[in-house]
Amino acid sequence: MSRADHPPRSRDLSRRYDRSFRADDAYRATLPDMQNKDASLIQGANVPIQHVGISGFRLPMLVATRDAKPLPLECTITGSVSLAADRKGINMSRIMRTFYEFKDRVLSHELLEEILVRYKKDLDCSRARIMVEFRYPILQKSLRSGLEGWQYYRAVLEGTIDDLDRLRRYVHFDFVYSSACPCSAELTEHAREERSAYGIPHSQRSKARVVAEVAPGRVLFVEDMKELCLKGLQTETQVMVKREDEQAFAELNGAYSKFVEDAARVVYEQFDADARVRDFVIACSHLESLHSHDAVSVINKGMPSGLSADFSNFRDLIC
16 A cells, blocks of 8 residues: 555644553543443454453562461462453453452451452452462471471362352362372382382372362361361372381371372362362372373262363373
């Protein structure tokens, strides 16, 4: 297209950034708002959208702890709301701006509930959801030597609000453990007893991901999630070890060998018995050292209209 084919400009435009310009209320009132145009400007089907918002904005926050001593942690936030038919879009910046109004408060499910109520008001929506992810440190003692080291746990606090203003709270938690194969252990003993052949049973680093819905009126801390997983699985990976700790870990794996099916069931047993937990789903992945593939399992509590066992992103459980 030649210069002559371009429409003429009504005036010459400045290419200089004016650092002295200030936008007042009158000027802001003239700014176009494309997201709030009428339905005639919707592209594609004029249908509702279940979730629209911002994923992955980060900020430091104080995170609630069980001992009431909040921890300063880097948090990654996803905030989304529903969008009705006949509405072109939302003001995305409000997702972040509203959340930032609460940035100096201690992060808890109660705080998320306050923000969700504000989302419904500020963004004029019927439903909203917030997920806040962080790495939570808990001091772990070695098995025998008395050493200590910080174990970090991926955790997510989630809150939702629906059309009827019903609030629901969830904790997502990853627990990394060792899984020694019971079949391999038995075959190794068989070779030792029948043929005096030396063998080593295979074991592997493994991960359980638990999503637990907190029962109304109850509180579930990250420390609680860790303790429930540890009580079921027993063989958490270690931070600081000396030789006596490594020996102890081998004995611990021998005492609590497990298939991936066993792992899902022992974690189920702990969460099912805890009154703080209304519903849950558990996904386990054993990163096989025998095979070139992983062994996986998924189990849920099985409540009507509850959390479903449709987890399939097992590559996300590589640890």
